[in-house]
Amino acid sequence: MNKTRVMPVLLLRGQGLVKTVKFKNPKYVGDPINAVRIFNEKEVDELVFLDIAATPEGRGPDFDLLSDIASEAFMPMAYGGGITTLEQVRRIFELGFEKVILNSAPYKNPGLIAEAAGIFGSQSVVGCVDVRKTLLGRYELCSDSGRVKEKIGLTEHLATLTRCGVGEILVNNIDRDGTMAGYDLKLLSEVSGAVTVPVIACGGAGNVDHFVQAVQDGHASAVAAGSLFVFMGPHRAVLINYPERKVLTERLP
Template identity: 50%
Template sequence: MSGVFNRVIPCLLLQDGGLVKTERFKKPKYVGDPINAIRIFNDKYVDELIFLDINASRLNKEPDYDLIARIAGECFMPLCYGGGIKTLEQARKLVAIGVEKISINSMAIYDLELIKQLVSELGSQSVVGAIDIKRNFWGKEYVYDASKSRLTNLNPQIHAQNLVDAGVGEIFINDVSRDGTFSGYNTALVSSIADKINVPLIVCGGASSIGDMQDVFMAGASAAAAGSLFVFYGPHRAVLINYPDYSIVKKLFSSNAA
């Protein structure tokens, strides 16, 4: 979707109170303290931050409100949170402690009514429909339920449109096969979804460079999200929280917004 300024968004994963990074949604590696990371990103003029708790839904736990309140209290930029949100009341509590956007993933697979409730209460601009996507044995892409570690039979393009019809203000997609691989975004998948929806599309999974982000914007994304690119540095993947200089980001991407 065009017509909005392209954003570059760190997508950070939480597990047991710490920051971790996965590869293809497996092998979580501890990479640091979330509060320290936020302070670094504050100094870098980051557009927005996404925090996803990778254990909450899988273990049927509520969001860690105390930790999220600390995170929200440190953020100078808009904060999106996902993980363990199953009810409107939980979303209300998150908004009350400073979360601007609520990301719903696994629950959206089975309960579009929750999406509608959140939109009615919080507004479309505060609700993000998140979709994990993975290929089956024959290479066909389907919606993946990370909370149950299983592939569904849902078509990603149709699911994205259903979420938009339910009222979400943005769609977030993550390609499981590219997560943490530095192999570039799945631009064909991005284009196929961007062509079907009329809300901003955030894309994650595979970023290795600024060039990859330019490619994904050309494919129709409104925001390029990344994890490994912003927490690892160099060929040996040393842990180093980083983000492109503000002037570089704006110079590279402002020309793509139309």
Template identity: 55%
Template sequence: MRRVRVIPTLLLKNGGLVKSVRFHQHKYVGDPINAVKIFNEKEVDELVLLDITASQEKRAPNIRQISEIVSEAFMPVAYGGGITTIEQVKAILYEGVEKVVFNHSAITQPALITEAARQFGSSSVVVSVDVSKNWLGKYRVYTLNGTKNAGVDPVSFVQSMVNAGAGEIFLNSIDRDGTFEGYDTDLLKQVTAAVDVPVIACGGAASVHDFRKAVELGGASALAAGSMFVFQQPHRAVLITYPSQKELKKEVFEPLAGRNR
């Protein structure tokens, strides 16, 4: 049976846990440590923790907060936000983080990706790629929490990042973020066809059926979501949740296994 990782994505802003819609309308949803404790009980596969304003505000990673969160987590944690030096990478991994996530620095300092992969292995290096369509309908990579157009297309960018040493790509659709409209499987398909490393799909998930589509139609290796795990539809009341292992097995893993026989 094919086992695909299902990963809650926690967004940090001013020390608190927030959720956005298309990278705007940030809504405070609680304390990140409380969320981690609930996800422990849900037996989630891993967590992605992103400080979404660190690079914009030119802040270094908050090592103390990272340490506090990771110390409560019973699952692997990946952290991104404000990472600009190899010393910061060392400090983050020292606190027990399994993977470091690069976004803005992947554009501005690609050599940092290479050095991190050289020192700690490609499996510890994730490049987060935030993508939106421009007014011409072309996919473009954005940085600084979606505020800056990097002027490159996602396919060529992920290829360059894998060549630089990235062991995993975290592909986030800005246009689908927080919308519950499902993953952008066209974008996923383009990216997954271009690289031979795992691609984590993020942006738009509303149900476990979206998980299956992202794998079947887009070729995703893992599935990340935010709003689906912190909001109860339709009124977006805050409720930390996660599909049961039984539901994931029935609706995602078994159908995928049957399809690959």
């Protein structure tokens, strides 16, 4: 088995799965339970669920839905979306998820990372940074599913996340989301050089070559993608898929 984890990222909105482009225009792509069953058969490395509506709607995780998802999944899973308290983190782990992904909450309460990592271990806490480029070419951090611009700089925020105890950093370029045009290798390299924890590449993958580039040129430790795993062909027909294990083993370190 290849050591570079290849992770589908599934976006939850209500009771269904959607896929966005640059965090906009969510397109319905199916039922999360059916997707989990297919990914079980594909024997994926890890599965990521992000509820993109939770924080904008001012609510917490949908624990009933997460319970249904966890009861079907045979692979490690991570969840992010609407997490603001340690009790929510505890409930997510009790359902069977291995990791929580924190994006918006750490800007206001970085102590939540320290609390969660202190109790459940750093390996179970993932810090997520959503980034877009300004007109001047600088990276700007965003929260609340990309709706809120944060004033803190990227390097400073990464230092806060790692100091508080995250075990991994999921880095996503909003401008690449859903485009399948490739990862932002400059961003990945910058983040990888600024932290000592593993970096997960997200945002823009369209083929296995992009995975290879993220690892070799962006120095990512793992790769994640959305559109690649839910669409097929030039017309983006909805089809849950995953590269053949042999291909991943041969191409990725």
